[in-house]
Amino acid sequence: MRVHQILSGAGPYDAVTEQARAFRKLFGAWGWGGRDVAASIDPRLGNVIGPLASLQPAAQDILLIHYSGYAPRVRRALEFDNRKLLISHNITPARWFWDHDPMAAVSCALGRKQLPEFAAAVDVAAGVSLFNARELGSETVIPILFDPADFGPPAAPNPPGPPTILFVGRVSPHKRQDAVIRAFALYRRRHAPAARLVLVGRGVNDTFEAAIRALADQLAPGAVTIEFGLSREQLAQRYRSAHAFLCMSEHEGFCIPLLEAFHFGVPVIARAVGGVPEVAGDAALLLAAEDDERVAAELLALAVGDEALRATLRERGAARVAAYAPEPVARTLRATLESLGATG
Amino acid sequence: MKPEEALPAARAAAAEHDDALPGGLEITPTERVSMEQLIEWSAIEPDPTTMRSTRKLGAPITFFKRQLLHVLRQYLRELEAQQTRFNLNAVARMAELEERLAKLEERAGGRDRR
Numbered sequence: 001m002r003v004h005q006i007l008s009g010a011g012p013y014d015a016v017t018e019q020a021r022a023f024r025k026l027f028g029a030w031g032w033g034g035r036d037v038a039a040s041i042d043p044r045l046g047n048v049i050g051p052l053a054s055l056q057p058a059a060q061d062i063l064l065i066h067y068s069g070y071a072p073r074v075r076r077a078l079e080f081d082n083r084k085l086l087i088s089h090n091i092t093p094a095r096w097f098w099d100h101d102p103m104a105a106v107s108c109a110l111g112r113k114q115l116p117e118f119a120a121a122v123d124v125a126a127g128v129s130l131f132n133a134r135e136l137g138s139e140t141v142i143p144i145l146f147d148p149a150d151f152g153p154p155a156a157p158n159p160p161g162p163p164t165i166l167f168v169g170r171v172s173p174h175k176r177q178d179a180v181i182r183a184f185a186l187y188r189r190r191h192a193p194a195a196r197l198v199l200v201g202r203g204v205n206d207t208f209e210a211a212i213r214a215l216a217d218q219l220a221p222g223a224v225t226i227e228f229g230l231s232r233e234q235l236a237q238r239y240r241s242a243h244a245f246l247c248m249s250e251h252e253g254f255c256i257p258l259l260e261a262f263h264f265g266v267p268v269i270a271r272a273v274g275g276v277p278e279v280a281g282d283a284a285l286l287l288a289a290e291d292d293e294r295v296a297a298e299l300l301a302l303a304v305g306d307e308a309l310r311a312t313l314r315e316r317g318a319a320r321v322a323a324y325a326p327e328p329v330a331r332t333l334r335a336t337l338e339s340l341g342a343t344g
Numbered sequence: 345m346k347p348e349e350a351l352p353a354a355r356a357a358a359a360e361h362d363d364a365l366p367g368g369l370e371i372t373p374t375e376r377v378s379m380e381q382l383i384e385w386s387a388i389e390p391d392p393t394t395m396r397s398t399r400k401l402g403a404p405i406t407f408f409k410r411q412l413l414h415v416l417r418q419y420l421r422e423l424e425a426q427q428t429r430f431n432l433n434a435v436a437r438m439a440e441l442e443e444r445l446a447k448l449e450e451r452a453g454g455r456d457r458r
Contacts, residue, residue, distance in 0.1 A: 043399050095373035102385075173371045185366050206394065215369045250373070285350050293365055298354035302345065309345045316347070 001341050002061040003027055003034040008071040008111075010049040011042030013202065013229070015144075015256055016068045016089050017049070022145045023064070026330055034061065039071035057082050062340050067091075067118055070111035074118075083340040084122040087142055088115060088132045090253025090274070096174035101204045104172075123340055128254045129275035142333050144254050147326045148263040150232060155240035155264045157314065162194040163304045166242035166266065168235070168257040169249065171203040171226065176271075177212050179248035179293055185219035186297035192304070195223065198238055202228035239264035244303040246296065248287075252276050258284065259324055262317030267303040267310055269296060281323070283316035379439050386431030388424045 005024065010017045020036050027034060037050045052073055057063060063082045065074070068089040077084070091112050097105035119125040119136040126140040127133030133141050165184055169175045177199055184197040197220065203209025209226070216224035230238070239245075245261035247270035254275045261268045268284035270276050277286060285299050302309055345353065374381075392413050397405035413420065 093373070095375055096371075098374040098377055100371075174373075176371055178369050178371050182366050182368075182370075190361065207391070211369055218368050219366045282347065285347060285354075287351070291351070291355070292358075294358035294361065294363075295351075295354050298357040299350060301357075302350050302354060306345045306350075309347060309350060312347055 001030075001032045001337070002058065003032055003337060004055060004057050004061055004063050005034070005036040006052060006055070006063060006065045006074060006077045007036070007038040007049065008067060008069045008074055009040045009042075010036075010038035010045055012044045014042075016066050017045070019089075019144060020066055021048070022147070023333065026145070026333070030334065039073040052076065060341075062337055064337070065118065065122065067111075067115060070107045070109075070114055075114075078118065078121045084124075085336060085340055086118055086122040086125045086136075088119070088125070088127045088136055088253075090128070090132045090135070090251075091115065092172075092174050092251050096172075096251065097204075100173045100208045104204055124336060126336065129278050131275040131278055132253045140336070142336060143324055143329050144256055144259075145326055145329050145333075146256060146259045146321075146324050148259075148321055151236045151239070151260065151263060152233070154318075155242075155266070157265065157310065159241050159243060161241065162196055163192045163243045164196045164198060164241050165300060165304075166198045166200070166238055166245050166261075167247060168200040168238070168245075168260065169247070169255075170201045171199065171209050171212050171228075172201075173204070173208065174249060174251045175201070176248040176250055177201075178215055179296070180246050181212070181216050181219055181224060183246060183248065183293035183296035183300065184224070186293060187300040188220055188223060190297065191301040197224045198242070199224065199226045200228065200230060200235065200238055201226075235260075236264070239266055242266045244269060244300055246300060247271065247276070248293075248296065249273065249276075255279055259321055262321045265314040265317060267313040268317070269299045269303055279320070279324075281316070281320050283313060283320045285313070379435070379442070382435050382438075383432070386428060386435045388428045388431070390424075 005020045007016060007020055024036055035050055037052045037055045039052045041049050041051065057080055061082055063077055063080060063084045065077055065084060065086045066089060067086055069091060092108050094105040094109035097108055124140060125136045125138045126142045127136060127138065128142065128144050130141050133139055167180050171177055188195045213226055239260060245266045245268045249271060250273055252274040258268055258270065258279050262283055268280060270280060270284050270286060272286040272288060280286065285303060287296060392410060395409045395413055399405060
């Protein structure tokens with residue numbers, strides 16, 4: 001069997017690109033062929049992903065479209081007569097970007113408009129979470145392929161050093177790093193003056209990243225680190241040094257860092273939005289819409305200081321990682337693609 | 345403490361302090377772009393410092409791109425001016441139409457009540 005993967009955009013440190021590459025490894029292990037192509041490719045990727053224009057599928061080949069953002073040329077994929085599977089990685093609503101990144105806002109607005117058209121034109125439409133799938137009127141879920149073995153062993157229950165709060169995710173308006181910093185500043189003021197905050201992620205643009213850095217300098221001078229471009233080992237080290245993971249994001253289709261934090265045994269506090277409750281289950285302390293940074297700061301104090309709470313969250317987190325084990329996800333993916341092949 | 349008890353406990357502790365949230369940048373979604381905002385956006389002013397290379401060791405490429413911008417500045421300014429002229433006029437027309445529509449709706453509402 002040959003499966004070609006089509007991405008809206010591809011780049012280093014991009015979750016969808018990582019996912020496509022993990023799928024390709026699986027396809028290779030199953031003896032399947034095919035190519036991976038994208039409408040726009042970050043030059044830093046080299047030749048790992050080919051240009052979409054170069055795709056010439058044979059009649060029996062299957063097209064797997066990873067949809068994560070508007071790309072006018074991706075519509076070309078629909079013109080092929082091949083059987084098609086669409087996996088929606090979710091598109092953030094444009095309202096989070098109009099003020100801070102106009103191009104991203106336009107791409108999100110058009111992407112959310114274009115997605116239903118794509119879902120209607122493919123043979124199977126799936127989401128990486130039920131939240132994503134239902135946005136397409138589907139119940140088919142092919143979760144993110146998360147292999148904890150890639151990150152090495154979990155951390156010790158109580159890392160040495162001052163309380164360290166971590167968030168991993170692009171520095172982007174909807175991820176609300178401003179709220180993370182605000183909650184951290186309150187936590188530091190009330191409970192842990194020596195606490196540190198580590199934000200891992202690159203800014204959607206230099207101006208927005210600078211604004212977040214300025215807020216960090218204003219509210220918690222010298223206590224906040226913002227870094228990006230980390231190797232997997234460096235990222236694992238950040239998780240191993242963390243006492244709690246705080247996610248104040250307002251929109252998440254899946255949120256892989258939750259599973260990463262669970263793997264490392266780091267207690268998670270997150271807003272219950274989008275796919276977060278589905279992925280986190282009972283393993284995270286979930287904030288409701290009405291809970292602001294004051295409540296988040298108090299949850300941080302509990303998550304860092306209450307040993308019994310930490311132990312229970314650690315245990316439940318391990319169960320969530322097991323629930324998203326790579327083998328069943330791989331089986332679901334294979335069964336979906338084989339069913340497409342059989343009906344082609 | 346059990347995880348299920350944590351949120352009520354945190355809410356109670358937060359209510360006890362009940363101090364103001366720290367100030368500074370606060371991100372809020374733009375549900376509907378206002379007319380004032382549209383007028384502000386209609387004047388095109390791209391920031392030349394956003395022109396850069398994402399390649400490894402891309403500093404010389406960034407330098408080259410910015411030089412190119414500098415060399416082409418007369419043409420680019422003309423382009424910006426023409427686009428801004430259209431944008432501003434289109435937004436102004438839209439504002440007029442909105443105003444006229446509001447007046448018509450108001451008049452129609454008054455007639456219905458009579």
